[in-house]
Amino acid sequence: MIHKFKDIVLIEEDEIYKENVLDHYKNPRNFGSLKDYTFKSKEFNSSCGDEIEIFIKFKHSKIIESKFIGRGCAISQASASMLTDILRGKTLDQVKSIHKKDILELLGIQVGIVRMNCALLPLKSLHNGVNRYEK
Amino acid sequence: MKVKQLLNLKEIRKEFPVLRTKVHEKKLIYLDNAATTQKPNQVISSITDFYTKYNSNVHRGIHKLSEMATLQFELAHKTVSKFINADFEEIIFTSGTTESLNLLANSLGSELNSNDEVVLTIMEHHSNLIPWQQMSKKIGFKLKFIGITSDGKLDMNQAKSLITKNTKIVSVVHVSNAIGTINPIKELIDLAHNAGAIIIIDAAQSVPHMTIDVKKLDCDFLVFSGHKMLGPTGIGVLYGKRTLLENMQPFLYGGNMIREVKLETSTWADLPEKFEAGTPNISGAIGLAAAINYLTRIGMNSIESYEKELLNYASEQLSTIKGITIYGPKDERSCVLSFNVEGIHPHDISTLLDREGVAVRGGHHCTMPLMKVLDLTGTVRASFYFYNTFEEVDGLVKAIIKAKQVFGYDS
Numbered sequence: 001m002i003h004k005f006k007d008i009v010l011i012e013e014d015e016i017y018k019e020n021v022l023d024h025y026k027n028p029r030n031f032g033s034l035k036d037y038t039f040k041s042k043e044f045n046s047s048c049g050d051e052i053e054i055f056i057k058f059k060h061s062k063i064i065e066s067k068f069i070g071r072g073c074a075i076s077q078a079s080a081s082m083l084t085d086i087l088r089g090k091t092l093d094q095v096k097s098i099h100k101k102d103i104l105e106l107l108g109i110q111v112g113i114v115r116m117n118c119a120l121l122p123l124k125s126l127h128n129g130v131n132r133y134e135k
Numbered sequence: 136m137k138v139k140q141l142l143n144l145k146e147i148r149k150e151f152p153v154l155r156t157k158v159h160e161k162k163l164i165y166l167d168n169a170a171t172t173q174k175p176n177q178v179i180s181s182i183t184d185f186y187t188k189y190n191s192n193v194h195r196g197i198h199k200l201s202e203m204a205t206l207q208f209e210l211a212h213k214t215v216s217k218f219i220n221a222d223f224e225e226i227i228f229t230s231g232t233t234e235s236l237n238l239l240a241n242s243l244g245s246e247l248n249s250n251d252e253v254v255l256t257i258m259e260h261h262s263n264l265i266p267w268q269q270m271s272k273k274i275g276f277k278l279k280f281i282g283i284t285s286d287g288k289l290d291m292n293q294a295k296s297l298i299t300k301n302t303k304i305v306s307v308v309h310v311s312n313a314i315g316t317i318n319p320i321k322e323l324i325d326l327a328h329n330a331g332a333i334i335i336i337d338a339a340q341s342v343p344h345m346t347i348d349v350k351k352l353d354c355d356f357l358v359f360s361g362h363k364m365l366g367p368t369g370i371g372v373l374y375g376k377r378t379l380l381e382n383m384q385p386f387l388y389g390g391n392m393i394r395e396v397k398l399e400t401s402t403w404a405d406l407p408e409k410f411e412a413g414t415p416n417i418s419g420a421i422g423l424a425a426a427i428n429y430l431t432r433i434g435m436n437s438i439e440s441y442e443k444e445l446l447n448y449a450s451e452q453l454s455t456i457k458g459i460t461i462y463g464p465k466d467e468r469s470c471v472l473s474f475n476v477e478g479i480h481p482h483d484i485s486t487l488l489d490r491e492g493v494a495v496r497g498g499h500h501c502t503m504p505l506m507k508v509l510d511l512t513g514t515v516r517a518s519f520y521f522y523n524t525f526e527e528v529d530g531l532v533k534a535i536i537k538a539k540q541v542f543g544y545d546s
Binding site: 017026047049050071072074075115118 | 479480481482483486487497498499503506512513541542543
């Protein structure tokens with residue numbers, strides 16, 4: 001019983017792994033750590049072992065640089081890449097007003113209940129960092 | 136292929152309504168059986184019958200319905216005890232493997248002192264690690280862990296050196312839920328007994344797939360869950376040798392488990408009630424008995440032989456995929472195939488397989504220490520049961536290849 005699997009047709013657009021997401025996963029923007037950060041923050045997703053550490057550098061109350069390191073699935077890594085990409089020039093208050101819906105808009109995909117934690121891990125890391133920094 | 140005729144898959148699959156479900160408009164290929172199995176009509180109707188025809192509490196009511204419920208509940212004890220060749224009094228119903236292990240860790244662990252040692256393995260499910268870890272903090276006994284060899288088997292040389300006269304309890308998993316390794320429990324039972332220690336077998340992943348005879352094994356305790364063997368969730372089993380159970384302190388206190396209660400003191404009921412406080416999971420026990428009757432009718436030997444061939448086929452077919460790594464031993468492996476595909480996270484594979492109707496598990500499988508030893512954050516786990524077909528294995532392979540294509544890798 002020998003089966004061949006060559007005749008598989010790819011669906012044109014898969015709802016979750018859009019090209020944009022895969023691009024950010026394979027070529028993450030702002031990947032790396034910062035030495036002279038204003039604050040850094042690390043979060044884990046205990047159900048899958050994903051981790052994201054975000055580094056933020058402020059100058060004159062505005063973010064001038066943001067980077068991240070970590071490992072995990074395409075959703076969490078793409079989310080971190082996209083999030084760190086939009087932070088430049090933002091104030092602390094503007095960072096605090098980034099919500100779940102903004103992340104989902106950035107990703108541009110449907111995320112189910114099980115994978116939502118992956119999508120939101122970078123934002124959680126960022127917000128926890130902000131909270132600790134403000135204290 | 137001859138082995139396929141061992142079981143009449145067409146007839147068997149008719150009995151499992153869920154297997155006809157469509158997922159993302161694809162035929163469901165259910166390969167998450169190590170997490171929980173699907174239920175046949177026989178199990179579903181036994182539960183429905185209880186709730187629609189004779190629902191009542193057991194042991195107490197002197198009325199017809201209670202009598203019927205009590206009879207079925209007692210029969211369930213008998214069915215389970217016969218299934219693993221135990222005596223009636225030696226079968227305690229719990230909520231599952233986790234509760235069984237917590238009961239043992241609490242009841243046996245509290246009798247230990249700070250010079251005593253408990254030996255576990257690094258491949259334990261969290262449910263056979265954390266209860267001992269927490270009791271050890273409270274009582275002060277030491278925990279020791281048997282490691283694994285490079286091919287994912289238990290390091291039996293280390294086992295021999297770790298199990299000593301200081302060892303009071305050995306608690307080991309029979310089949311690893313994460314990588315499928317079948318551990319040499321007979322050898323471990325002998326090692327423990329020669330050292331004068333009690334041995335507990337976590338059989339959650341073995342009782343559903345192979346014949347288990349507790350008398351032949353001579354293990355002291357053996358625990359498993361109903362829902363991984365066609366039964367409902369919330370019902371599990373603790374087997375213990377009668378003399379050991381008789382000498383143990385109860386774990387949960389309340390109704391049903393007592394003989395005489397005064398304001399200051401109480402005495403305990405006989406086995407098995409001594410360990411079954413409160414109203415038991417009656418429908419769960421009845422459902423589990425129906426599951427065992429169903430498994431027995433098909434035959435555990437046939438199930439084991441069929442699954443072995445199915446697993447070999449799956450292992451062969453998956454190995455042909457470029458960039459795949461399969462974990463665990465090639466031989467001595469039960470119905471679990473744990474793997475990773477180069478460049479794709481286990482959760483991404485699981486999501487993409489789901490889009491093709493293939494249900495698998497991605498993650499650390501509640502074995503974080505084992506994942507650390509294997510230097511992994513997680514794996515994709517395809518786990519089989521006897522109702523899975525060779526064609527479903529082909530479906531799995533196709534779905535993995537498609538997932539690779541989505542991520543831009545060659546098949």
